[in-house]
Amino acid sequence: MTIEQVVSIISAIGLSAIVSTIITFVQNNKKNNLDFVTKERSEWRKKLKEILSELSDDTKKESAIIKLKSEINPYGKNMEFKHTKPYYMKEGHIWDLLDSGENVDFDRLAFYIELLLKFDWERSKSEVRFRPIKAINQVIQCLLFFSSIYCIYIIFVNFPNNSNNILHIINLLSSFVVFVFILLQPLITNAIISNPSEKQREQIWVFIVFYAIPSIYVSWNLIYEFNLERSFYIISILLIFAYEISYLYLFYIYEQPYIIEIKRFLRLKSKKHQLGVKLTNQIRNKEDRLNQYEYDTRSINSLNRRLKKLKRKLTTRNRPDMYMLHPILFCKYRKNRKRIVKEVKKIIKEKN
Structure with a gap:
């Protein structure tokens, strides 16, 4: 083994050790931060529950x-x-209710606290849950970025060989616009999340405009280029x-x-709205009654027959095989009234 091979093996081992150390450090740091935040939120929810009971x-x-x-x-004051959305996410509606002076609606305030407890619980579950789609989205964003650059490069390379200059220029301008849209996607996503x-x-x-068209444009150019x-x-x-809808839907799960x-709760309900809700509930109640399963005489008789069969099977199963080894069980079996009635009926049938 030469010195160069030894150096390459040592460098490979050292590089793998460094990478594994970095990954372990990141995972431990993320876990510690998550445990700390989860514990603090649990204490915060306990304080809110105490406040709710004091109200x-x-x-x-x-x-x-x-x-x-x-x-x-x-920040919501x-x-x-x-x-x-920022107004509600910063508890601005709670601050407005608290700043109303002596005319505080405590029932509404208690309802707001209950909703806040439910929201924080769902947020904590969502943060703990493993979601690989965010990492997948980052990978796809990088692929779209480099693919759009590659599309621009392809158009520049094929420009002298293209006879239709107008269409080529339109395609080139479209590729630049798509490239800008792909760069703006993280900003657009943050804007949609903060205030949809x-x-x-x-x-x-x-x-x-900002998600479907850039992705379709880049993918179609690559499909055309590779025939x-x-x-x-x-x-x-x-x-x-399918991917873009599922990714954007993640931000609406608990918020x-x-x-x-x-x-x-804040929406004013008119008389027509109340009447419509009342009629809808009455209709659903009537539909539930119509869809209820009613037992007729035939089904009841069938259930009785099944019950009798099960009772006979249980009586037969309780009969001991060796009565000399199980005298107590055998005596209980002999004193079973249903078994005696069954035996008497058998004797009567045989005589007839």
Whole structure:
């Protein structure tokens, strides 16, 4: 073995040891941070539960409000823009209720605290749960970034051989626009998470322009460059839409239901709305009654026959095989009234 081979083996071992050490350090650091945050949130939830119990006592309401002010997010106090996602996520609605003076609605305040406890519990479960899709998204973002650069390179290389300059220039400009959109995707994702639009049409257009079109453009250029089959065009569209929708949906798992419940509680209910809800509940109640399974005489007789068969099987199973070895069990079996009745019926049938 030469010196160069020894050096290469040592360097490979040293590199693997360094990489494994770094991975172990990152995992341990992440675990420690997660354990610390989980423990602190558990203590915070306990304090909120104590405050919630004190709000039901008239003598402790003032002290409960003081404690609550020290436990909620101070960034939500006196926010200018109301009824947005940052407003609710920073407990701005709780601050507005606490700053209303002596006319504090304690029932509403207790409901807000209950929703906050439920939201924090769901957030803690979501953070502990393993989600590989975030790491997959980072890998896909890197692939899209380098693939878009490769598409620009391909267009530049093929420019002298292209006779249709107008279409080529349009393709080149499109590749630059797509490259910019791919760079903006992390910023757009953060903006969607922090303050999403409530209009479904705007959400669809943002998804199509900033997520679907760049991914489809890059994938189609690569499929065309490598002369793949036409079916790959359709497959790429389906995979891109499925992935992007599943990735963006992750941010609405626990945050969006929390905000929806607050808005549902604050929404003014008109008489027509109340009448519609009442009629809907009556209709569902009637449908449930219609769908209930009713036992008729035939089904009841069938169930009785099955019950008798099971009883006979149990009686037969309880009969000891060797009565000399089990005298007590055999005496119990002999004194069984149902068995005696069955034996008497057999004797009567034989005589007849």
